[in-house]
Amino acid sequence: MDFRSVGLIDNGVISALQDMIEFSEEAEKHLNTPSRVYVRDAKAMARTPADVKELPNAYQFIVDMPGVKPSEVKVQLEDDNVLVVSGERRREKEKDEKDGVKYLRMERRIGKSMRKFALPENANTNAVSAVSQDGVLTVTVEKLPPPQPKKPKTIEVQVA
Numbered sequence: 752m753d754f755r756s757v758g759l760i761d762n763g764v765i766s767a768l769q770d771m772i773e774f775s776e777e778a779e780k781h782l783n784t785p786s787r788v789y790v791r792d793a794k795a796m797a798r799t800p801a802d803v804k805e806l807p808n809a810y811q812f813i814v815d816m817p818g819v820k821p822s823e824v825k826v827q828l829e830d831d832n833v834l835v836v837s838g839e840r841r842r843e844k845e846k847d848e849k850d851g852v853k854y855l856r857m858e859r860r861i862g863k864s865m866r867k868f869a870l871p872e873n874a875n876t877n878a879v880s881a882v883s884q885d886g887v888l889t890v891t892v893e894k895l896p897p898p899q900p901k902k903p904k905t906i907e908v909q910v911a
Contacts, residue, residue, distance in 0.1 A: 799864040801836075810874060812836065812890040816864050821883035826890055828876055829867075836888060837865040873897075 802813040812834060816824060819838035827835045840861050847854075870876065870892060878893035 798860065798862075799836075799866050801866050801868075803868065809891050809893045810871070812866075812868055812892070814864075814866055814888045814890070815886065816840075816883070816888050817886040818859070818861075819864060819886070824881070824883055824888055826879070826881045826888075828879070831876055832870045832872075832874070834868040834870055834879075834890065834892065835865070836868075836890060837863065838888075839863045 800815045802811075804811040804813070814836050816836075816838050818840035824836070824838040827837075829835055842861050873895045875893045875895045879890065881888060881890045883889075
């Protein structure tokens, strides 16, 4: 019996119960709920601040990634025009447990950081560089040179 149809349980309670129960990927497809990976990535993108600058010859993407080691930062191009920047800051559980450390307050964010940027048409995806300094990642994507105006083609007129 569906308790929603008789009004005994409202949709808010049903949603809360579904959130508490772990479903398989197959079951999640049938519930019309976003997958856990999608939700995790959406949260990571919302929590990762970034600035985008246009320079005369390039675009710069400046992304805050505090606590993420430069070797663990990923900069990728998807579909030839989407710049994806990601990384993850982890807590050192094993070291803390071994040393007997107990957190009294934990305010600094741990977890995944990610941003996706659609690149403009004049972005040169073959000329991308990334530099990480002091927890700030700067990705520079050079611009393609503007197309040269086409010169008129002169056709020689022959005498018949």
